[in-house]
Amino acid sequence: MSSTRGFRGRSGPADPRLPPGQYDTGDDWPVLSAEVTPSLDTATWTFRVEGHVEQERTWTWDELRALPVDTYQGPIHCVTTWSKFAMTWRGISVDTLLAAARPRPGATHVLAFSHTGYTTNLPLADVTDGLAWVAWEVDGGPLPTEHGGPARLLVPHLYFWKSAKWIAGLRVLDHDEPGFWEERGYHDRGDPWLEQRYQGD
Ligand SMILES: Nc1nc2c(c(=O)[nH]1)N[C@H]1C(S)=C(S)[C@@H](COP(=O)(O)O)O[C@H]1N2
Ligand SMILES: [Mo]
Numbered sequence: 179m180s181s182t183r184g185f186r187g188r189s190g191p192a193d194p195r196l197p198p199g200q201y202d203t204g205d206d207w208p209v210l211s212a213e214v215t216p217s218l219d220t221a222t223w224t225f226r227v228e229g230h231v232e233q234e235r236t237w238t239w240d241e242l243r244a245l246p247v248d249t250y251q252g253p254i255h256c257v258t259t260w261s262k263f264a265m266t267w268r269g270i271s272v273d274t275l276l277a278a279a280r281p282r283p284g285a286t287h288v289l290a291f292s293h294t295g296y297t298t299n300l301p302l303a304d305v306t307d308g309l310a311w312v313a314w315e316v317d318g319g320p321l322p323t324e325h326g327g328p329a330r331l332l333v334p335h336l337y338f339w340k341s342a343k344w345i346a347g348l349r350v351l352d353h354d355e356p357g358f359w360e361e362r363g364y365h366d367r368g369d370p371w372l373e374q375r376y377q378g379d
Pocket of ligand 1: 210326
C-alpha cells in the first residue's frame with residue numbers, strides 16, 4: 179500500500195493538517211459576506227485603535243503602509259467546513275498597532291469593527307504575540323475587494339469569521355462583548371482544533 183500513502187481521498191486517512199470536520203478547498207476560495215461588498219477608497223480609508231488604551235490612534239492608508247510589514251504563511255479555516263492551505267499574506271502585525279495605542283491595565287478583549295458595520299470579538303491574547311495582522315496582500319497580489327480589500331483582519335488560528343473583512347479598527351475593551359455572528363449563535367472564541375463552532379461547543 180506504500181504507493182497510496184500520500185493519497186488523501188474521501189475514505190482515506192484524515193489529513194493531519196485539517197482540523198476536525200474540515201475539508202481542503204484546494205484552489206477555490208469561497209466568498210462569504212453578510213454585507214454587500216463595499217467599495218472603499220484608500221484616499222479616505224482609515225484604521226483606528228480606540229477604547230481602553232492610553233492613546234487612541236488613527237492611521238491613514240499611507241501611514242499604515244509605512245509601518246513594518248510582516249508575513250503569515252499557512253492555512254485558514256472557515257466554520258462552513260472549508261480550509262485553505264499554503265496561503266501567503268502580508269500586512270501589519272496587530273502587535274505593532276496595539277503598541278502604538280498602549281492598552282490600559284485591565285484590557286482583556288478587542289471588538290474588531292469593519293467599515294460596513296460588521297463586528298467580531300476576540301480575547302486580547304488571540305490578537306497579540308504574532309497571532310493577528312491587518313493584511314492587504316494575499317498570494318502576491320492585492321487583497322480582492324470581495325475578500326475584504328483594501329485590508330482585512332487576519333486571525334488564522336481561529337475560524338475565519340474572526341477575520342473581519344474591510345477592517346476599520348479595533349476597540350480595546352476591559353470586558354467581552356459579542357460581535358455580529360457571536361450574537362447569532364457562533365462560538366465566542368472559535369478555535370477550529372477544538373471545533374468551537376457554535377455557542378456551547
Ligand atoms: N465584514 C465582514 N467580514 C467577514 C464576514 C462578513 O460577513 N463581513 N464573514 C466572515 C466569515 S463567516 C468568513 S468565513 C470569512 C470569509 O472570508 P472570505 O469571503 O474572504 O472567504 O470572512 C469573515 N469576515
Ligand atoms: Mo465563515
